[in-house]
Amino acid sequence: MSSLPSIPKTHDLLHLSCLELEQADAIKPEWLNAVLKACPWVVVRRAVSHAKQVPVGVRGKERAQRWAGFVNPEQIEQVVSPNQLRESLVESSRRGLRAFHSLRFLGTKAALKGLDWGPGGSAGFELASGRPTVTEASDLDIIIRAPEPFDRRFANLICTQLEDVSTRVDVLIETPYCGFSLNEYAHSQLDKVLVRTDTGRILAADPWGAPNRRQSWM
Numbered sequence: 001m002s003s004l005p006s007i008p009k010t011h012d013l014l015h016l017s018c019l020e021l022e023q024a025d026a027i028k029p030e031w032l033n034a035v036l037k038a039c040p041w042v043v044v045r046r047a048v049s050h051a052k053q054v055p056v057g058v059r060g061k062e063r064a065q066r067w068a069g070f071v072n073p074e075q076i077e078q079v080v081s082p083n084q085l086r087e088s089l090v091e092s093s094r095r096g097l098r099a100f101h102s103l104r105f106l107g108t109k110a111a112l113k114g115l116d117w118g119p120g121g122s123a124g125f126e127l128a129s130g131r132p133t134v135t136e137a138s139d140l141d142i143i144i145r146a147p148e149p150f151d152r153r154f155a156n157l158i159c160t161q162l163e164d165v166s167t168r169v170d171v172l173i174e175t176p177y178c179g180f181s182l183n184e185y186a187h188s189q190l191d192k193v194l195v196r197t198d199t200g201r202i203l204a205a206d207p208w209g210a211p212n213r214r215q216s217w218m
Contacts, residue, residue, distance in 0.1 A: 008044045008054050008079050010174060011120050011143045013128040014071070015078035016040045021069035022053065031060050032067055041129040042071065043120075046179065048198050059125060059133065082118030082143040085127040094132065098167040099123045099140045106142070106169075109161045111154075116145040120172070139168040144182065146173050149208040155186035175208045 008014060019036040021028075035058065036042075045068060047055035053070040060066065087095065087104040094100065103119055106112060118124065121141030122133040144158075155173075159182065162169050171182035178195035185193050185207070192203040 008076065009081070009145075010044050010046045010179065011082055011124070011172075012044045013080040013124065014042050014044065014054070014056060014076050015080070015129075016042060016071060016075050017077040018071075018075040020075070021056070021058070021067075021071055023067075023069040026069075029060075029065070029067055031065055032058060035060050035065070039129050039131045041125065041131070043125065046196055046198055080128045082120055082124055083116050083145070085118045085124050087127075089127045091130075094126075094134070097134050097136055097138070099134050099138045102140045102165045102167045102169060105165055106162070111158045111161045112144075116147075118143060121170075139170055140165070142169055142171045144171060144173050146175055146208075149175075149206075152186055155182055159183060159186045173207070177209070178202075178204065178207055180204075180207050 016036070017040075019033070019040055021032075021036075021042075042056035042058050045055050045057040047068070049055050049070065053072055054076070056069060056071050058067045058069065086107065087100045090100050095104075099119075100123065103123060119127065119141060120143045122135075122138050123140055124143075125131070126133045158171070162171070172179050173182050173185065178197045180193050180195040192205050193207060194201055195204045195207050
């Protein structure tokens with residue numbers, strides 16, 4: 001796990017030294033301070049940031065407890081990327097959970113070799129923070145960071161190698177400009193794919209191309 005200096009990217013997990021989060025014109029929920037005090041970890045979310053602040057999300061104890069705010073770079077004590085998180089980091093008593101078993105299984109797959117990938121969602125959060133968040137019913141979210149393009153045939157190969165996983169796996173591809181669903185990219189009959197950018201969702205013919213005005217806004 002890396003320490004600063006690192007430029008946080010979407011889906012990175014941050015350990016905070018200062019728990020004061022900012023959000024313009026928003027009332028902080030009652031549970032926020034207690035959760036951050038017990039577990040000072042947040043995840044970098046996709047949003048437009050201002051004045052060099054980093055947009056982050058906070059996970060509460062309940063599924064419905066989510067809050068979006070901003071932190072200043074000097075509050076960040078540690079940056080952990082998805083590719084640093086593997087099943088070996090989980091407590092031995094929890095390794096039998098299906099999401100962690102699936103994560104170990106994916107580590108053997110040839111299509112993922114050489115890719116910058118790792119768990120996001122509840123599995124990634126537990127592996128970074130040590131706070132139990134995964135349940136037997138949890139899906140496994142996988143983040144693949146792909147600075148260089150790959151075609152739909154290769155995307156389909158990855159999907160094929162996920163078919164024997166014991167839990168539902170949701171794979172998100174992250175390019176320098178956006179994020180999008182691996183499954184949609186591999187199987188859609190459309191020329192364009194729905195991508196997530198800092199300013200919203202758009203249909204893009206090339207997820208690796210810089211956004212431009214000719215793309216269709218959703």
